Amino acid sequence: MTATDLPSLDQDLHAEMAGAKAATLARLAAAGLPVPAGIVIPVDHPDECLPAAVAEILARCPAPRGLIARSSAVSEDGTTASFAGLYTSRISPARPEALLDAIRAVRASVHHSTVTAYSQARGVIALPRMAVLVQPALRPACSGVLAAAVTDGLCTRWRIEALRGLAEPLVSGTQTGEIHTTGQGHRATVRFTVQDTIQLPGTPEELEMPPGEWVRLDPAGSVRAKIQTSDAGVLHLYTPAQLAERPVLTPDARERLLAAATTAATALGLQHIDVEWAIDPHGRLHLVQARPLTVPLTDHATAGQAAADDDQVLHGIAAAPGRGTGPTLHTGDDITGQVLICRALGPEAVPALLTGPAAVVATTGGELSHTAIITRELGIPCVTNVTTALTALLPGAVVEVDGGAGTVRPAPTVPAQRNTQDTGTLCATAVLTRALEQPVPDDGRAATLLWHDTGGPAPDLPTFGTGASHPVGVLLSGDAPVPVTVPAGYCPIRLPGFGMMLWPQDAPPPPSEIAVLGPDRRILYRRTVYR
């Protein structure tokens, strides 16, 4: 095989040989659209010739930030089934063995079980024929996906999702992007997002730098980002604070993207198109994939709402149990019935917290953070470490906070106050306690049991039963012999596998069910003990 055997995207390619993705990109390049250069390992390329293909690619493709080996299956990107995300793409350093591994992984993905399941579900046949498109890895300022309906040379309805850096977290569904959609009167509406980390292909030097070091994000080097980690040729960077508040996609870039999508749809003869795109740090647009849109764009309002319902459940750390629903606010003196969205709380916040908020959502902190501690002390449901809360939850939005599950979700309205107290019936239950309450509670319980800690001081037996309308006994755990003096009028009862009970001789047999109550008389736990 010679150094010119492998076809490239600047040639006329056919899907049967180069796969659908590469063939489509070649058509777009021929139409003058900005498609990154790429070399194709054809469908029938023999396995034993792959090392030579790798050598040729490395000789022909300068790739300071590595290469990306992308699936280009004959069956993908069809009009009824896209196979989107089912085949593998791999970023690889520009080294022979690494690139060879990446190419083999991409070729093997044609046999994924998920591909079979998907093709059966869509009623199509997935031919086990896979070409591999290899391109220099782009280092985008932002990238994403676009879905559009094109009529008379215009994108009439469209939806764009954008992220800083690579779009992989968006495509894989691990990160919600900034969403631009057609609004009323064809004006764009934008839903911003918070992106904690940015993924970018790294140079060999950058990929050797440990987490905590800094890399330059822009050509001028004025914006630096800290490395969170790196893996498989990709840097994971913390989003710099100076970028966090800026939109990902500018209106100008959006218009250029829509224009390119229109041209692409015309070149491919499509009325509904799905495009993956990237914009480099110099502002240049690149189209990296185009295919028929297999799922139609729905009405923008409905689609937006559905996405919002699904996407806007925020997850944090369960910090103080309980549920609270109410309108959100970011600051205030009287926050009764409202959900406070905040950073870490300071003592200045205490007067407001004493007014009875429905819940607290904090952007930072864990279970032992000061915000978590004070909300537990005050009995306010709280979720911490919802890093996006201040931007995602605008004042006035009604949300339900589940402090036990660590979630914050949109709520249509503030519900009437719920009575979650579950006192249950105690008529056949003994209530376990550490100390006898005075006055003795009259809550219908069958008995009170005083817990005796193993090795702890003996219970104050002479005071048993004082004024109680029910029997009072002692519960001891462990299988040791009788560890305390049994008072007059009491008898020990063995509880196999549990311990022992001291019980009044003249009382009816003790109940077999034992419960512990919370301060609001709710049953926290109930256990049956057999004699």
Place this chain on the structure above:
Amino acid sequence: MDEVWKGLLTCDYEHTRPGSTALELDLYTTSLTRWPLVFMDDPRPYGRLRRAGIVDIPEPDHLALTGRWHHLLADPAYATAMVTAAEQRHRRTDAALLALEHQLDNGEAPERHLAGATEAFLGVMSAHIVNWLLPDDQWQKLLAGLLGSDADGRSCRLALNTPDATGHLLDAHLVLLDGAAALAEGTDLATAAGTLAARAGTLYGDGSPAAAAMPLEDRTRADGLLTAAATDTDGQRDRIDASRRRAVQLRDAWALASQLAAAGNPTATARVEALTCVCRWAAGSEESRKVHRHRFLAAARRWCQLAAADPVTITTADLLNSGSVR
């Protein structure tokens, strides 16, 4: 702590605590490397200091040290001893800080006390690992299994994380209410403001007192807060007392519930006893560590003024050897 990278875990306080001074970062990373010594008397360091603010921990060291600690934390005798020792460190730090603050208030050379307070406080700072190195997942699994559901396990664990003493945010507000009540009873404003500034001045305001004083360290600025707080002080105090009482009752009820659930199973009983002890301590430890940290940083900053040192660039080593810096 992020994921493993080439066999290393990295603790990056530059990222989690942006804007910190070198001393603040140094306190975290120096104390982090020492936690095995502090809690297990194990001389192996927890990782290597890359620079103030960043520690790299070889994964095998991390697994060995945390594995050993988690094993020990299942033993009630170890848990009790560990908590007792930690509480003694807090008391020693408190005493060292009091002595240091007294010297600073009197304008006397405080170097010896500064070094002592630094050494004592580093031991307290090592306890910040409770935020992510406790076996929370193991405990959650144990409690959920005993109590019958993940939700009850979580509610129990959260309730157990309630400190014995009032948390520092409520406590600082109670200090304010004390001052407002004293004003109402005739104490002059300057005295009340001075007391507020001394007892809680470093806790009000954003950030830390490492490089610049917190607003209420200045007693003249405490005046306004005191006069504004002078309404419904009894009502606020009653609400705080009632809430705290209820939180502690809930904690104790969940502790009893978990003991009842574990009864008859000696291993589970021991683990419940140990985790109950550690959770309660950890919550309180984080509250008092914050107070000590702000007092320590404020004192270090005041010493810098005396010694013509830069509070932004000093390190723990400077303070431990503070006699030579002056």
